[in-house]
Amino acid sequence: MKSLERHLRALRKTGVKALVPYFMAGVTTDWVRHVEAAVAGGASAVEIGVPFSDPMMDGVVIQEAGLRSLANGTTLDSLCAEVAGLTLDVPLVAMSYYNVFHHYGLAASARRLADSGFDGAIVPDLAPEEAEPWRDACHSVDVATVFLVAPSTPSERVTRIAAMSEGFVYAAARMAVTGRASDLGAAPRVVAAVRRATDLPTYVGIGITTPEQAREAAQVADGVIVGSALVRTILDGASPADTEELVNSFRRALD
Amino acid sequence: MAEDTVYMSTPDEFGRFGEFGGRFVPEALMPACLELEDAFLDAWSDREFLAEYQSVLADFAGRPTPITPLARLSERLGISIYAKREDLAHTGSHKINNVVGQTLLTVRMGKSRVIAETGAGQHGVATATAAARLGLACTIFMGEVDTKRQELNVFRMELLGATVVPVTSGSRTLKDAVNEAMREWVTCVEDTHYCLGSVMGPHPFPWMVREMQSIIGHEAARQLRDIRVGTPDYVVACVGGGSNAAGVFAGFANSSAQLVGVEAAGGAAVGHGSPGVLHGMRSLIMQDEFGQIEEAHSISAGLDYPGIGPEHAHLAASGRARYVEVGDEVIIDALRTLSELEGIIPALESAHAVAWLIREAGREIPLGSSVLLNMSGRGDKDVAQVLSILRSGS
Numbered sequence: 100m101k102s103l104e105r106h107l108r109a110l111r112k113t114g115v116k117a118l119v120p121y122f123m124a125g126v127t128t129d130w131v132r133h134v135e136a137a138v139a140g141g142a143s144a145v146e147i148g149v150p151f152s153d154p155m156m157d158g159v160v161i162q163e164a165g166l167r168s169l170a171n172g173t174t175l176d177s178l179c180a181e182v183a184g185l186t187l188d189v190p191l192v193a194m195s196y197y198n199v200f201h202h203y204g205l206a207a208s209a210r211r212l213a214d215s216g217f218d219g220a221i222v223p224d225l226a227p228e229e230a231e232p233w234r235d236a237c238h239s240v241d242v243a244t245v246f247l248v249a250p251s252t253p254s255e256r257v258t259r260i261a262a263m264s265e266g267f268v269y270a271a272a273r274m275a276v277t278g279r280a281s282d283l284g285a286a287p288r289v290v291a292a293v294r295r296a297t298d299l300p301t302y303v304g305i306g307i308t309t310p311e312q313a314r315e316a317a318q319v320a321d322g323v324i325v326g327s328a329l330v331r332t333i334l335d336g337a338s339p340a341d342t343e344e345l346v347n348s349f350r351r352a353l354d
Numbered sequence: 355m356a357e358d359t360v361y362m363s364t365p366d367e368f369g370r371f372g373e374f375g376g377r378f379v380p381e382a383l384m385p386a387c388l389e390l391e392d393a394f395l396d397a398w399s400d401r402e403f404l405a406e407y408q409s410v411l412a413d414f415a416g417r418p419t420p421i422t423p424l425a426r427l428s429e430r431l432g433i434s435i436y437a438k439r440e441d442l443a444h445t446g447s448h449k450i451n452n453v454v455g456q457t458l459l460t461v462r463m464g465k466s467r468v469i470a471e472t473g474a475g476q477h478g479v480a481t482a483t484a485a486a487r488l489g490l491a492c493t494i495f496m497g498e499v500d501t502k503r504q505e506l507n508v509f510r511m512e513l514l515g516a517t518v519v520p521v522t523s524g525s526r527t528l529k530d531a532v533n534e535a536m537r538e539w540v541t542c543v544e545d546t547h548y549c550l551g552s553v554m555g556p557h558p559f560p561w562m563v564r565e566m567q568s569i570i571g572h573e574a575a576r577q578l579r580d581i582r583v584g585t586p587d588y589v590v591a592c593v594g595g596g597s598n599a600a601g602v603f604a605g606f607a608n609s610s611a612q613l614v615g616v617e618a619a620g621g622a623a624v625g626h627g628s629p630g631v632l633h634g635m636r637s638l639i640m641q642d643e644f645g646q647i648e649e650a651h652s653i654s655a656g657l658d659y660p661g662i663g664p665e666h667a668h669l670a671a672s673g674r675a676r677y678v679e680v681g682d683e684v685i686i687d688a689l690r691t692l693s694e695l696e697g698i699i700p701a702l703e704s705a706h707a708v709a710w711l712i713r714e715a716g717r718e719i720p721l722g723s724s725v726l727l728n729m730s731g732r733g734d735k736d737v738a739q740v741l742s743i744l745r746s747g748s
């Protein structure tokens with residue numbers, strides 16, 4: 100079992116709901132300060148976006164953050180170097196479209212992530228059917244690959260995906276790209292489907308916008324992922340202190 | 355290359371052509387891709403479906419399109435050129451073949467709406483046309499830059515009852531229109547089919563679109579036999595995503611003909627690309643040293659695409675087909691030459707294939723060779739752009 104999974108299973112045992120904020124690497128020069136602030140605010144793990152020119156699964160907020168980050172010259176190497184300088188006591192999960200790793204080299208990417216302190220990776224356009232080369236590349240390093248289950252995933256696929264996922268299963272709350280939303284969508288149904296297939300921790304993401312929604316999602320799931328809601332405020336000029344406060348408001352709603 | 359290799363047959367169970375193809379999409383779209391694969395397999399072996407597809411192509415789209423010997427251009431270049439006249443198909447390009455098939459399939463799957471991306475607007479117009487015929491709702495995603503370059507086609511789509519959404523993300527051209535269509539598809543897969551316009555995207559699209567375009571090559575092979583030309587020495591087509599090329603190549607893949615795809619120099623995925631993953635497929639992609647996708651730049655919106663269909667990447671890797679490039683600067687001349695000598699104004703896309711023939715006749719193409727040229731579309735959509743280029747004197 101990889102460290103990410105050990106850590107997140109242990110967290111669940113303590114009865115704490117996981118809070119996983121998402122940040123786009125390189126979006127501002129002080130982006131790692133936001134990561135640290137999120138941990139101070141009560142994040143259980145942090146998801147770090149690797150910018151890609153063509154983010155098919157992302158809505159306007161994360162698209163904008165990605166383009167800004169690329170304009171700032173962010174690369175896999177540059178963000179890994181910054182992450183390597185952090186000392187945090189929570190796991191870090193990279194979120195990247197497959198082409199970035201494919202181009203860098205799968206084994207080289209996996210090693211680079213591991214050496215920089217990442218514990219896992221989410222690759223939203225890497226279907227389970229195509230994932231073998233990437234999983235092989237991660238086999239000998241301590242990087243867990245997290246897979247998504249969608250509201251449209253039929254139950255036999257849920258079983259297959261749950262069996263491949265490491266660390267946790269990402270339950271997509273809705274049929275949509277990342278963004279902000281006014282309700283929880285299909286989250287309860289998707290979480291229930293995942294629960295029938297596995298005892299891995301199951302976190303809800305996509306559209307979680309308010310602490311109230313996070314609390315509601317955590318009634319069925321083991322944790323929540325909050326992306327666009329945080330990224331929007333950073334694009335609008337939020338300071339690390341603002342981020343800490345916002346993350347903490349989610350933390351309080353979950354506890 | 356083994357003697358008994360069969361080219362352009364079915365991909366493997368993962369949708370791969372050699373090392374290219376596959377299915378790289380978010381989980382939310384996987385069930386829709388699997389459903390589509392099943393529906394296509396089922397329909398494509400159903401005689402009734404095939405009969406309906408063929409009758410719509412005949413009665414509505416005007417097939418078969420003729421083969422025209424290009425006598426004066428042939429004489430000038432010293433080679434024998436036969437044009438397959440997809441420009442005479444309804445809506446002005448080969449795009450109609452694919453959308454007739456995909457809209458019939460949409461109805462068969464019980465869906466009531468189609469969405470599509472478009473570059474030059476030809477695929478958008480074709481989709482809107484086929485959707486109108488079947489009473490399907492239709493939304494077209496088009497890069498904002500392209501809506502300006504191809505204003506008339508935007509209006510055409512609207513006349514046909516479609517909604518055109520200008521895409522303002524990324525480079526605001528074809529690749530971003532594909533991203534946006536994919537993002538939209540995630541939200542509506544239940545009742546909506548994504549009518550992809552070329553031999554690209556996740557499995558089964560590259561294979562399905564090639565099959566629906568292969569009527570070009572099969573017709574042409576029969577027509578060339580009928581006029582006693584037989585197998586031509588060369589089969590030449592322009593390549594954006596590669597659908598007209600795949601369609602015409604399919605009729606000659608296992609013949610002695612040399613297959614040549616002509617890319618725009620500013621959108622040459624075989625010429626300047628490397629293996630990558632974009633828009634659901636592993637193929638040759640133009641990208642920078644960090645794996646960020648590069649923007650294509652071509653005089654023709656329809657060739658402004660940084661990738662190429664995975665089957666072409668495989669045909670290139672296996673050596674069965676060759677991919678060459680021509681630059682923007684020779685396209686207007688090629689368009690004028692064909693217009694003046696043959697009375698055919700080609701689409702800027704198709705003019706790339708003409709330009710290659712003009713450049714290479716007597717060089718790469720030995721004098722006396724016979725050439726099948728796929729005239730993928732007519733130039734009506736481009737005349738305003740050509741006029742402004744000629745007026746500005748560049």
Ligand SMILES: Cc1ncc(COP(=O)(O)O)c(C=O)c1O
Nearest residue numbers: 476594595596597598656730731
């Ligand atoms: C007339 C014409 N030819 C060619 C193309 C390029 O597409 P493909 O390479 O799929 O044939 C287009 C695309 O818009 C087109 O309109």
